[in-house]
Amino acid sequence: QVQLVESGGGVVQPGRSLRLSCVASGFTFSSHSMHWVRQAPGKGLEWVASISHDGGNKYSADSVKGRFTLSRDNSKNTLYLQMNSLRAEDTAVYYCAKEIVSATWGNFDYWGQGTLVTVSS
Amino acid sequence: DIQMTQSPSSLSASAGDRVTITCRASQSISGYLNWYQQKPGKAPNLLIFAASNLQSGVPSRFSGSGSGTDFTLTISSLQREDFATYYCQQSYSIPWTFGQGTKVEIK
Numbered sequence: 001q002v003q004l005v006e007s008g009g010g011v012v013q014p015g016r017s018l019r020l021s022c023v024a025s026g027f028t029f030s031s032h033s034m035h036w037v038r039q040a041p042g043k044g045l046e047w048v049a050s051i052s053h054d055g056g057n058k059y060s061a062d063s064v065k066g067r068f069t070l071s072r073d074n075s076k077n078t079l080y081l082q083m084n085s086l087r088a089e090d091t092a093v094y095y096c097a098k099e100i101v102s103a104t105w106g107n108f109d110y111w112g113q114g115t116l117v118t119v120s121s
Numbered sequence: 122d123i124q125m126t127q128s129p130s131s132l133s134a135s136a137g138d139r140v141t142i143t144c145r146a147s148q149s150i151s152g153y154l155n156w157y158q159q160k161p162g163k164a165p166n167l168l169i170f171a172a173s174n175l176q177s178g179v180p181s182r183f184s185g186s187g188s189g190t191d192f193t194l195t196i197s198s199l200q201r202e203d204f205a206t207y208y209c210q211q212s213y214s215i216p217w218t219f220g221q222g223t224k225v226e227i228k
Binding site for chain 1: 153155157159164165166167170171176208210211212213215216217218219220221222
């Protein structure tokens with residue numbers, strides 16, 4: 001069965017960095033685009049970034065552009081989110097999500113359990 | 122960016138009720154609309170993709186309809202396990218955007 005397991009969250013001071021990881025299993029990781037979606041405490045869902053199956057195409061929300069970098073290692077079935085210059089408003093649960101089928105874009109059929117990032121001094 | 126607006130923001134219903142949630146896009150998104158269910162402390166769960174396609178494993182009491190700018194999620198007979206927050210999301214263009222959510226509560 002499909003599993004997505006995020007890690008790397010924690011408490012970090014404003015301006016510092018953090019790297020999130022998402023290890024995938026149960027499907028052909030290298031065939032699917034992958035995504036990060038976040039949810040601030042008590043708030044709704046916000047798309048953060050997406051990467052194509054081969055890493056050749058990457059997109060991110062304006063709110064994180066220039067600060068967050070998305071990458072993947074298909075040999076390790078792992079997705080990464082490097083978060084730099086963190087701000088208080090980046091505080092959220094970060095979910096990685098799988099694209100539903102290899103030929104589509106923007107449809108999140110499986111989600112990890114989430115990892116909490118708290119940016120606070 | 123495409124804005125997604127759900128209505129109502131919350132509703133109270135009883136088990137067995139028929140429930141309808143509406144999602145409106147700020148511009149036409151054809152049929153590129155997904156619905157998710159989220160329970161407290163859990164990750165979202167895909168219910169409906171491409172406006173009307175039931176995701177594998179999702180009970181048939183859930184259905185979706187619509188195209189263009191107006192979409193509907195219907196739960197034909199609400200079950201206790203359906204009390205949750207529901208989100209619509211457009212996959213027409215980046216940035217992918219979600220509605221603000223509709224919380225379905227027990228009456």
